[in-house]
Amino acid sequence: MSAISHSSFRNPQFDIFFILLLPVFAIAVASIASTSSILYNLIFSLNIFFLGYHHVISTYTRLGISQLSDSETRFLTLILPFIVIAFVFTCIYINSSWLISTIYLHWQWWHYTRQSEGVSKAIRYKVQSSEGGNELFNRIVFYAVPIAAFSFMSARNPNTFLFMEVKTLPISMSVAIALVCIVIIIQCIWLYNQIGALRSGKLKPRHFGYLLSHQTIYWVAYALFTDINVGWLAINIWHNSQYISFVWHYNSQKFQKGFDKNHPVISWLSQQGYLRVFCYFSVSILVTYFFYSGVDWSIKQLSPYTSLPLIVIAYQSINFHHYIVDTCIWKLRKKSIRENI
Numbered sequence: 001m002s003a004i005s006h007s008s009f010r011n012p013q014f015d016i017f018f019i020l021l022l023p024v025f026a027i028a029v030a031s032i033a034s035t036s037s038i039l040y041n042l043i044f045s046l047n048i049f050f051l052g053y054h055h056v057i058s059t060y061t062r063l064g065i066s067q068l069s070d071s072e073t074r075f076l077t078l079i080l081p082f083i084v085i086a087f088v089f090t091c092i093y094i095n096s097s098w099l100i101s102t103i104y105l106h107w108q109w110w111h112y113t114r115q116s117e118g119v120s121k122a123i124r125y126k127v128q129s130s131e132g133g134n135e136l137f138n139r140i141v142f143y144a145v146p147i148a149a150f151s152f153m154s155a156r157n158p159n160t161f162l163f164m165e166v167k168t169l170p171i172s173m174s175v176a177i178a179l180v181c182i183v184i185i186i187q188c189i190w191l192y193n194q195i196g197a198l199r200s201g202k203l204k205p206r207h208f209g210y211l212l213s214h215q216t217i218y219w220v221a222y223a224l225f226t227d228i229n230v231g232w233l234a235i236n237i238w239h240n241s242q243y244i245s246f247v248w249h250y251n252s253q254k255f256q257k258g259f260d261k262n263h264p265v266i267s268w269l270s271q272q273g274y275l276r277v278f279c280y281f282s283v284s285i286l287v288t289y290f291f292y293s294g295v296d297w298s299i300k301q302l303s304p305y306t307s308l309p310l311i312v313i314a315y316q317s318i319n320f321h322h323y324i325v326d327t328c329i330w331k332l333r334k335k336s337i338r339e340n341i
Contacts, residue, residue, distance in 0.1 A: 056288075057291060085313065
């Protein structure tokens with residue numbers, strides 16, 4: 001039974017969906033969206049509500065059952081939001097809306113990369129896997145691919161990102177191409193080492209598969225897709241879907257013993273069974289709808305009194321706050337987090 005329990009991250013069906021199908025789906029949908037502006041706008045809107053907004057709500061679901069101290073929780077929920085809003089408001093007020101979109105683009109890239117490393121570690125812990133070769137070299141490769149791909153995107157020097165002015169890293173195309181070539185070479189060395197580790201049984205297929213999917217989505221989203229908005233859509237769909245699935249997995253593991261009187265709603269929703277899974281995601285979508293409807297209503301009520309782009313202030317404040325909270329609630333070095341995952 002021990003060998004079986006450690007052969008999968010959760011179970012074969014979930015693993016295939018989580019490791020293989022999510023990146024394939026994200027790339028395929030972004031490719032379809034790239035064929036026309038009508039399709040792009042439709043897919044963009046569906047992604048924002050069903051995945052983007054939903055994955056933010058998933059963060060606060062996780063925060064609600066986190067094991068942070070009372071002082072940490074109070075800071076994240078009662079103080080930090082106002083600090084973030086003040087920062088975003090100041091940037092907009094001094095007429096630097098480009099700064100917000102630029103921070104968003106770069107911080108989001110870093111947030112996605114850090115989350116991907118966390119997921120990789122979670123899978124590695126669960127299936128008892130380790131990469132071949134030098135550990136530091138492997139970590140360099142993990143980050144080198146996102147850096148090289150993002151640099152290649154930056155070298156194209158896009159003027160706008162999601163309908164906003166943006167500034168990217170001042171990298172020439174020749175430097176970006178050289179960086180890509182170097183990373184591909186070390187990636188090939190890494191791949192050679194991993195094939196050996198895979199054959200010896202040291203590296204498990206689930207772990208290896210995730211590492212490959214991580215590298216692929218970054219190359220495709222930031223390097224192969226020439227339109228920054230299409231590339232963003234691909235990696236955004238992947239990240240959002242992955243996060244929502246991961247939080248559900250965490251909650252179902254945390255409450256697998258049954259109803260928890262300290263967390264009655266989320267513990268009941270997180271139980272096994274297709275009906276309970278349907279209820280879990282239905283409630284999540286409803287909470288998402290009411291929360292963001294409230295945000296939109298507030299923006300509509302306040303808009304007549306200011307010329308500031310309140311929608312940018314509100315939504316980017318939520319995004320930035322979410323990025324910070326995420327760094328606090330997913331500490332894999334904590335034994336309780338690893339055990340629930």
